[in-house]
Amino acid sequence: MYKVNENYLKLPGSYLFSTIAKKVSEYSESNKDADIIRLGIGDVTRPITKTVIEAMHKAVDEMGNADTFRGYAPDLGYSFLRETISKKVYEPLSVKVDPDEIFVSDGAKSDSGNIQELFGADNKIAVTDPVYPVYVDSNVMAGRCGTYDKDTEKWSNVIYLPCTAENGFVPAFPEERPDVIYLCLPNNPTGTTLKKEELQKWVDYANENGCLIIFDAAYEAYISESDVPHSIYECDNARNCAIEIRSFSKNAGFTGVRLGYTVVPKDIKNDGASLHDMWARRHGTKFNGAPYIIQRAGEAVYSEDGQKEVKELISYYMRNAKVIREGLKDAGYDVYGGVNAPYIWLKTPDNMTSWEFFDYLLKEKNIVGTPGSGFGPSGEGYFRLTAFGTYENTLKALERIKK
Numbered sequence: 403m404y405k406v407n408e409n410y411l412k413l414p415g416s417y418l419f420s421t422i423a424k425k426v427s428e429y430s431e432s433n434k435d436a437d438i439i440r441l442g443i444g445d446v447t448r449p450i451t452k453t454v455i456e457a458m459h460k461a462v463d464e465m466g467n468a469d470t471f472r473g474y475a476p477d478l479g480y481s482f483l484r485e486t487i488s489k490k491v492y493e494p495l496s497v498k499v500d501p502d503e504i505f506v507s508d509g510a511k512s513d514s515g516n517i518q519e520l521f522g523a524d525n526k527i528a529v530t531d532p533v534y535p536v537y538v539d540s541n542v543m544a545g546r547c548g549t550y551d552k553d554t555e556k557w558s559n560v561i562y563l564p565c566t567a568e569n570g571f572v573p574a575f576p577e578e579r580p581d582v583i584y585l586c587l588p589n590n591p592t593g594t595t596l597k598k599e600e601l602q603k604w605v606d607y608a609n610e611n612g613c614l615i616i617f618d619a620a621y622e623a624y625i626s627e628s629d630v631p632h633s634i635y636e637c638d639n640a641r642n643c644a645i646e647i648r649s650f651s652k653n654a655g656f657t658g659v660r661l662g663y664t665v666v667p668k669d670i671k672n673d674g675a676s677l678h679d680m681w682a683r684r685h686g687t688k689f690n691g692a693p694y695i696i697q698r699a700g701e702a703v704y705s706e707d708g709q710k711e712v713k714e715l716i717s718y719y720m721r722n723a724k725v726i727r728e729g730l731k732d733a734g735y736d737v738y739g740g741v742n743a744p745y746i747w748l749k750t751p752d753n754m755t756s757w758e759f760f761d762y763l764l765k766e767k768n769i770v771g772t773p774g775s776g777f778g779p780s781g782e783g784y785f786r787l788t789a790f791g792t793y794e795n796t797l798k799a800l801e802r803i804k805k
């Protein structure tokens with residue numbers, strides 16, 4: 403009999419969002435008139451903008467013409483997109499990222515899940531806690547996380563870096579040295595960020611201790627404060643120790659069309675091995691390139707009109723974030739995030755657990771959010787609301803909460 407990858411069997415049961423979906427569907431079955439407002443999942447709701455759609459239409463037409471048809475895309479991405487990213491994303495930050503250090507992909511989830519293939523089998527990872535669950539789960543699948551303790555909800559071979567109201571959501575350096583450190587900034591789910599000087603300390607720590615940083619900047623477009631870095635490469639010597647992952651999902655609304663990229667600087671070397679060359683090898687073997695039509699759409703995001711439209715999208719969501727943040731504060735909640743990110747993180751009232759507060763909001767207010775404990779043990783006692791709903795629904799939800 404063949405054997406399965408038993409690491410998959412170690413993953414604890416139902417995924418957070420399927421549990422939420424089940425609870426919501428059970429509730430609506432027995433409360434058919436309930437007007438449920440969903441401020442739970444991190445998917446966008448605004449359509450893709452005009453300039454980007456036009457670029458897609460043009461690319462579709464090219465695909466239907468023998469003279470302009472394109473087959474397989476280059477594994478690492480079309481140079482028109484990689485050059486545009488280098489020029490429009492990194493040059494304005496005065497950061498050096500060459501086009502051939504940019505690997506275009508079908509999104510940040512794939513990249514943040516796949517990047518662990520470059521790590522040694524016994525490498526120890528550190529994650530900020532709470533955080534996007536993909537980092538830990540993908541390392542569990544690769545057999546790198548040890549055993550799961552149901553009581554503490556922790557993996558024995560993972561270093562957790564708690565980020566809570568007590569430490570201002572700034573993780574402390576761990577007592578034990580990790581090999582790889584995942585940082586997600588601005589953070590999903592807390593919506594908080596690190597200032598440049600705080601991030602610089604992590605870069606220095608990584609360089610001094612021989613660690614690799616995986617920096618997930620999927621929410622970079624939401625940064626509004628000037629002392630928050632948009633890229634880890636704004637920090638000195640980050641090119642020696644950091645890989646940066648970006649997405650077109652949350653800035654340009656590409657969650658349904660799929661596009662992202664990862665920067666692997668050529669300067670990251672370990673014992674003579676180049677992570678850049680390894681990631682290129684991995685891409686070449688396992689990925690046949692993001693679709694031409696979507697890469698043209700990605701290029702259009704950086705056109706003058708595309709950038710204006712992206713700014714409007716972000717403003718739309720950030721207006722929601724402000725409504726949620728201020729509404730919750732008025733209602734007496736302790737609230738975090740929502741300034742540089744579309745996520746608002748709140749402390750549950752009256753020492754409720756995250757799931758107790760989920761049930762309360764669903765049943766008493768007909769609002770769906772996400773229990774903080776689903777993002778890691780330090781998320782217990784917290785709750786996430788997202789700014790990705792419509793403005794009207796967001797206003798309505800906050801009126802209900804304030805009542």
Ligand code: PLP
Pocket residue numbers: 444508509510511512514534586590618620648649650651657661662
């Ligand atoms: N990284 C973080 C931190 C996220 O929150 C998400 C989506 O919610 C992703 C990556 C996934 O991005 P993409 O849609 O590009 O796969």
